[in-house]
Amino acid sequence: MLAVETTDLTKVFNGNIAVNKINLQVKEGELLGLLGPNGAGKTTIISILCTLIKPSSGTAYVWNYDVVKQQDKVRSSIGIVFQDSSLDEELTAFENIDFHGRLYKIPLNLRKKKIEELLRLVGLDDKRDKVVKTFSGGMRRRLEIARGLLHFPKVLFLDEPTLGLDPQTKKHIWDYIKRLKEEGMTIILTTHCMDEADNLCDQIAIMNKGEIIALDTPFNLKNNINKDMIILEVSETKEDLRLVLNLPYIHEIKIEDNKTVRIFLNEGESKVSQILEKMYQHQIKVNSLRINRPTLDDVYLYYTGKEIKEDYPDNKIHLRERLKLRRRKI
Amino acid sequence: MNTIYTIWLREMIRFFRAKSRIIGSLGMPFFFLVILGTGFSSAFNISMGRNRYIDFMMPGVIGMILLFSSMFTGFSVIWDKQFGFLKEIMVAPVSSSGVVLGKALGGSTTALIQAILMLLLSLVIGIKLPSFSGILLSLIFMFLTSFPLVTLGIAFASKMNDPHGYQLMVNFLIMPMFLLSGAFFPLDKLPNWLKYAFYLNPLSYGVDGLRAALIEVTQFSVIKDLTVLIIFSAVIFLIASYLFRKNSY
Numbered sequence: 001m002l003a004v005e006t007t008d009l010t011k012v013f014n015g016n017i018a019v020n021k022i023n024l025q026v027k028e029g030e031l032l033g034l035l036g037p038n039g040a041g042k043t044t045i046i047s048i049l050c051t052l053i054k055p056s057s058g059t060a061y062v063w064n065y066d067v068v069k070q071q072d073k074v075r076s077s078i079g080i081v082f083q084d085s086s087l088d089e090e091l092t093a094f095e096n097i098d099f100h101g102r103l104y105k106i107p108l109n110l111r112k113k114k115i116e117e118l119l120r121l122v123g124l125d126d127k128r129d130k131v132v133k134t135f136s137g138g139m140r141r142r143l144e145i146a147r148g149l150l151h152f153p154k155v156l157f158l159d160e161p162t163l164g165l166d167p168q169t170k171k172h173i174w175d176y177i178k179r180l181k182e183e184g185m186t187i188i189l190t191t192h193c194m195d196e197a198d199n200l201c202d203q204i205a206i207m208n209k210g211e212i213i214a215l216d217t218p219f220n221l222k223n224n225i226n227k228d229m230i231i232l233e234v235s236e237t238k239e240d241l242r243l244v245l246n247l248p249y250i251h252e253i254k255i256e257d258n259k260t261v262r263i264f265l266n267e268g269e270s271k272v273s274q275i276l277e278k279m280y281q282h283q284i285k286v287n288s289l290r291i292n293r294p295t296l297d298d299v300y301l302y303y304t305g306k307e308i309k310e311d312y313p314d315n316k317i318h319l320r321e322r323l324k325l326r327r328r329k330i
Numbered sequence: 331m332n333t334i335y336t337i338w339l340r341e342m343i344r345f346f347r348a349k350s351r352i353i354g355s356l357g358m359p360f361f362f363l364v365i366l367g368t369g370f371s372s373a374f375n376i377s378m379g380r381n382r383y384i385d386f387m388m389p390g391v392i393g394m395i396l397l398f399s400s401m402f403t404g405f406s407v408i409w410d411k412q413f414g415f416l417k418e419i420m421v422a423p424v425s426s427s428g429v430v431l432g433k434a435l436g437g438s439t440t441a442l443i444q445a446i447l448m449l450l451l452s453l454v455i456g457i458k459l460p461s462f463s464g465i466l467l468s469l470i471f472m473f474l475t476s477f478p479l480v481t482l483g484i485a486f487a488s489k490m491n492d493p494h495g496y497q498l499m500v501n502f503l504i505m506p507m508f509l510l511s512g513a514f515f516p517l518d519k520l521p522n523w524l525k526y527a528f529y530l531n532p533l534s535y536g537v538d539g540l541r542a543a544l545i546e547v548t549q550f551s552v553i554k555d556l557t558v559l560i561i562f563s564a565v566i567f568l569i570a571s572y573l574f575r576k577n578s579y
Contacts, residue, residue: 050421075423086414090344102336103422131347147418 001064003028003155003186004049008058011044018044020210021058026155026188026203031181033197034190036207037304042190043083044210046157049188050080063154076104079153081144083160083190089133093124096132097147104151111150118146121176138169145173149180156180158189162196174199194296204296208304221299228268229292230275232261235285244282245275254305264302333424337432338439341406345440355399355444360451363391366514381545388452389468389540390513392445393475393533397508399444400476401500403437404483408493427571430484434567437480438473445472460544467543467552474559475536478566482532485570488577511537518549532562 004026011019019041026032034042047053049062051071059066065073087096094115101111119125122142132140141161148156158177162170170193177200181187191197197204198218206214206221214221234241241255245263249271254262265271268291279286292298345351363384371383410416419429449468453459460468483500490496510517510524511533520528528534539555542548548555 052417052420072423075421078421080421082414082417084414086416086418088340088344088410088415089413090347091340095340095343099336099340100418100422102339103333103419103424105332 001028002026002061003030004032004060004062004188006045006049006058006060009045009048009055009060010057011041011048011053012056017210019048019055022210022212024205024212024215026186028186029181029184030202031177031187031189031200033201033204034188034207035192035194035197035204035300040207041210042207043159046080046159046188046190049074050078050157051075076151077154078157079148079151079155080157081141081148081159081161083163085140085144087132087140087144087147090131092129092131093119093135093143094128096143097150100147101150106151114150118149122146123172138165141165141169141173145176153185155186155188158187160190160192162191162193170196194300198296206300206303214299214303218296222294222296225264225294225299225302228265229294229298230263230265230268230272231290231292232263232275232279233287233289234259234261234279235287237282237284239282239284241284244278244284247271247274247278333428334432334435337419337429338436341403341433341436341440344406345436345443352444352447355395355402356447356451359391359395359398359448362394363387363452364455370514381547385457385545386541386547387514388457389544390511390537391452392448392468392472392540392544393511393513393537394508395445395448396441396472396476396536397479397504397511397533399441400437400479401483401504403433403440403480404485404487404500405493405496406437407433407484407487408490408496411487411491412493426575430481430567430571430574433484434477434480434570437483438476441476441480442469442472445476458545464543464546468540471536471539471543471555471559474556474563475533475540478532478559478562481563481566481570485566485573488570488573507531507533510534512549513537516549532559532566535559535562 002025004024006022006024009019009022009024010017022041022045024032024045034045036042044053048055048060049067051067051074054068059068061067062074063077065077067074088099091099097115097118098111101115106114116125119128122145124139124143124146127135127139132143135143145158145161148158161177162173165173174196177187177189181200189196189200201218203215204218204221205212214224216224237258241258241261242253245253245261250263250265252264254264256262263275272289272291276286276289294302367384367387370387407416410419446469449465486499486503487496490499506527510527510531512528513533517524517528517534535550535555535558538549539552539559542552542555550558
């Protein structure tokens with residue numbers, strides 16, 4: 001059975017196409033990772049699948065329910081951990097989860113038991129009666145994940161679950177996500193962190209400008225670019241590096257600032273000396289050289305063509321943080 | 331039912347956790363009552379039948395508390411939006427009118443608690459005690475006054491995202507509503523064009539009903555006050571639910 005299926009899913013915001021004709025299929029029990037630069041449309045897709053916004057055209061089904069026509073059914077089947085905090089800061093950890101449990105109509109006894117269980121799982125059982133205002137970023141995240149799981153969702157959406165967390169907490173959450181996967185939960189995850197995607201995902205969809213430009217398993221993605229990569233840092237030169245490196249066994253060359261050269265080829269090790277020879281002939285100074293077997297980072301860069309922007313908060317989050325600070329002062 | 335109770339419960343927890351809010355919100359109206367009430371009655375020698383001016387003013391001050399406190403609930407909707415908590419509610423399998431009703435009842439309850447505290451305070455400073463049935467009737471009016479105002483606040487808050495904008499908007503609304511409600515002085519001799527504003531203001535009927543209950547003075551009648559307030563409640567609630575569903579995310 002398909003847990004999530006979209007057909008030509010499109011969303012237009014004020015004339016800007018945020019998501020363009022997305023076709024996704026996620027099988028039950030699978031973990032799909034959505035990768036892409038900020039503004040690629042990842043969060044928009046999640047918002048549509050969570051029924052928060054309506055698609056402009058195309059269809060989307062979650063657990064065989066239409067996200068437009070059967071909102072309530074979809075909502076009961078999913079759990080979400082949003083990119084930004086969505087906790088009530090004035091309530092305690094327990095009250096936040098309890099509120100959630102009541103909204104999802106989980107009977108009292110089961111609710112109590114499950115909440116204690118989940119708080120223990122995310123290591124917050126000793127903080128159960130502390131107000132969320134006093135929590136650190138990692139604690140909030142963990143609490144949100146615990147909350148998202150309370151009602152036994154069939155499909156779990158994690159929008160950058162480890163954004164801004166320290167390595168220990170990150171590891172903690174990854175282990176936890178793996179456990180959920182083993183228990184058969186379907187998970188859709190967005191992330192900027194390639195390690196995370198490589199570690200966790202069965203399938204990875206790389207997005208750019210509202211479109212999916214690659215969709216496969218991490219292993220295949222890495223294999224499909226089927227190239228070793230030689231990265232050269234060269235001193236400034238007036239020579240056209242592409243002409244210099246016009247060698248038959250080079251698949252592709254990507255040059256940044258006429259300084260960083262990425263050469264894609266097979267059997268990199270045996271070709272290095274020839275390439276250096278060429279550079280020497282043209283009197284181009286090579287400052288450093290690295291041979292890479294492709295990682296997911298390389299796959300990502302290959303498809304999206306630019307480095308990942310670090311996760312600077314966008315303006316909206318920024319405002320929110322400021323408001324929080326101000327409220328604390330009051 | 332379950333949704334309404336859950337949302338209401340949260341409002342209650344938040345309210346009782348913010349003790350400064352309770353005291354702070356009572357301060358200004360209390361000083362209004364004591365200072366303005368005493369000042370006006372000595373300066374102008376206003377007579378209101380057998381009531382002193384300060385007795386006449388007391389139901390108005392309660393109306394003022396209901397107005398301020400009720401509009402504050404809309405503010406909490408905006409905060410929920412800002413802090414992302416509203417998303418948590420919007421993705422839950424609950425009806426949006428249930429959410430609005432829960433919020434509205436929560437807001438009305440907090441307004442009611444503050445109004446009752448004010449009523450007790452005013453007894454302390456020597457305002458004459460209404461009859462028991464009068465107090466019961468006043469509780470009904472307190473609720474019916476605050477409910478349409480809370481839902482009005484929610485309706486505005488649904489359309490807006492900016493807390494500062496909402497604050498300005500509410501100030502812009504509160505002042506004329508308050509001044510044109512007859513809270514501090516009778517408005518039966520208004521020129522016609524102002525009279526319409528008076529008649530269109532839910533608070534006018536609330537204050538009039540409170541006055542009927544607490545000091546047995548009324549400009550309309552208890553029945554009319556009740557009917558109009560119930561109609562206001564129903565209409566504004568429907569509008570608020572609609573706007574909340576449409577615009578909340």
